[in-house]
Amino acid sequence: MAKPRTAYVCTECGASASKWQGQCPECGVWNTMSEIVVEAAPPPNARGARAGYAGQGGASQVTRLADVVHDQEVREPVGIGELDRVLGGGLVQGSVVLIGGDPGIGKSTLLLQAVAALEPRLPGLYVTGEESLGQVSARAKRLGLELGDLRCLTETCVERILPQLAKEKPRLVVIDSIQTMYSDQLAAAPGSVSQVRESAARLVRMAKETGISVFLVGHVTKEGGIAGPRVLEHMVDAVLYFEGESGSRFRVLRAFKNRFGAVNELGVFAMGETGLREVPNPSAIFLSGSPEPQPGSCVMVTREGTRPLLVEAQALVDASPLANPRRVALGLEQSRLAMLLAVMHRHGGIGVYDQDVYVNVVGGIRVQETAADLPVLLAILSSFRNRPLETPTVAFGEVGLSGEIRPVPNGEERLREAATYGFKRAIVARANAPKKPIKDLEIIPVERLAQALEAAQ
Missing domain, CATH: 3.40.50.300 (P-loop containing nucleotide triphosphate hydrolases)
Known part of the structure; x- marks a missing residue:
């Protein structure tokens, strides 16, 4: 059996060389030549056996997907x-x-x-x-x-x-x-x-x-x-x-x-x-244990995979001594925070351009969906005015650049999860409002950001 030889391939452009070089001769990038094993081509009668993982021999053939028998994975x-x-x-x-x-x-x-x-x-x-x-x-x-x-x-x-x-x-x-x-x-x-x-x-x-x-x-x-x-x-x-x-x-x-x-x-x-x-029951660890409502806090219902989670978003707004106020987001995208603040100024009439804004998602979880837009803005408004939201209140919804509140998937499931934990009020997009009322849960449907900010006061 022939001994396998090695070659060096650039991880950026795919160029190959017989020996290592500090700089790729094709794209000119440094330290990208990586060693790989070059195996000799197998004989024709062995290629079919290596084509399938389960030892399936023979040449490859085109098969209609409708004729494929699907075996349920064990x-x-x-x-x-x-x-x-x-x-x-x-x-x-x-x-x-x-x-x-x-x-x-x-x-x-x-x-x-x-x-x-x-x-x-x-x-x-x-x-x-x-x-x-x-x-x-x-x-x-x-x-x-x-x-x-x-x-x-x-x-x-x-x-x-x-x-x-x-x-x-x-x-x-x-x-x-x-x-x-x-x-x-x-x-x-x-x-x-x-x-x-x-x-x-x-x-x-x-x-x-x-x-x-x-x-x-x-x-x-x-x-x-x-x-x-x-x-x-x-x-x-x-x-x-x-x-x-x-x-x-x-x-x-x-x-x-x-x-x-x-x-x-x-x-x-x-x-x-x-x-x-x-x-x-992870929602219990992501919610605050404070018995009294605090300014700068809003509970949102996010969805991770197939599971709805109740997560608390906290915000701190304070006068900034800097020419460029700070925008810090933990658990959220910082660029999206800056965009939301601009939307709140333009379509909500509330400007925090001279304030430092800090936003944190409790529990160390990272929220990657747009349903966090509305609760983050409500938490920022609560901290800015030093006035807590009416308790217990949840919110979720995407905020568009024109100030509209857009719906998010699985809205009714999120609302039922909030009702399970004893929340009495929910601020959501109008399209997420359920057709049938949910017991012990007041649902406030909104279409514009100004309506949501007014409902939260």
């Missing part, structure tokens, strides 16, 4: 409710899931708990390239897990991991982490773009051929993205991110990609002495 519930929710109902056989997050946020803890929960039903193997067996065992005992038949392997070479998987035949494999893995066929150091891509490609191929479910732990860069090539996120079936404020015991697991479930699905955990504990 799901296995992990037993951790919030993780199952984010995965779309459970772990799919042969799937590859990438989990990223800041150091120490709980990625390894969650996956060790998942392996222990699945052990009676699915034999698992925990492969660690960062910790020793003693460290993994000590953490498992500290978490109070049933060790039983839990198996662990300390290895970083993919060529030595794959034979172990063929020998042990696990149904679930955890790779902690993909940045520590390397292939003997590449001379690059572990963690480089080429090593991460090649190691992940081999593990993905193994998962599809054998039906083994794989969890990959990924390091993140200082910008918050997963370290390594962007193609890594395209290769896997699901990409999950762990989020959480430093010093807070709450953790949020969010799905950014999922081929077997809804994206932007959210799972909430609380970190304790015995590991991560699921929070089945």
Whole structure:
């Protein structure tokens, strides 16, 4: 068998070279030449066998989609409710899931708990390239897990991991982490773009051929993205991110990609002495515990995946000593905050151009939908006038540049969730007003921003 050779490909333009160069000869960008393995083309009779993951032979053929027999994917519930929710109902056989997050946020803890929960039903193997067996065992005992038949392997070479998987035949494999893995066929150091891509490609191929479910732990860069090539996120079936404020015991697991479930699905955990504990009622932790209404606060009903959440938006407006007042947004897009302030000045008649404006979403959650526009402006108005909103009040709706209040999806479901938590009043877009009244909930439909600001006073 011919020894595979290596080449160097520019990650920007795709130009290839036989040896490494500091500058790409085609596009001129520096430090973009990455080493890859160039395999010889297989013989014609072997190409068909390599085309399918399950060993399907023969030449490829064009098939009508109506003639394709759809096999329902086999799901296995992990037993951790919030993780199952984010995965779309459970772990799919042969799937590859990438989990990223800041150091120490709980990625390894969650996956060790998942392996222990699945052990009676699915034999698992925990492969660690960062910790020793003693460290993994000590953490498992500290978490109070049933060790039983839990198996662990300390290895970083993919060529030595794959034979172990063929020998042990696990149904679930955890790779902690993909940045520590390397292939003997590449001379690059572990963690480089080429090593991460090649190691992940081999593990993905193994998962599809054998039906083994794989969890990959990924390091993140200082910008918050997963370290390594962007193609890594395209290769896997699901990409999950762990989020959480430093010093807070709450953790949020969010799905950014999922081929077997809804994206932007959210799972909430609380970190304790015995590991991560699921929070089945996350709205309670995102609402303020203050018994009296406070200025600068408004509760909104946001939607993460298939779950409506009640989240408190807080605002602080104060006279600015600076020529350019500050605009700070935590949990929201800062550019959208500046746009909303301009709309409030133009169409609401309230200007805060000489005020510092700080907006924060309680609990460290990031709100990425436009339903937060109206409650954020109501919180800013409340702080600016130092007058709390009538309690208990919720609001949601998108604010357009012409001052109109636009509806958001699943309005009636959001209102019913607010009524469940005892809210008595809701300010929403007129198109979101339900046809039938909701018990004990007064709904104020508005069409313009000026009407919403007047209703909030």
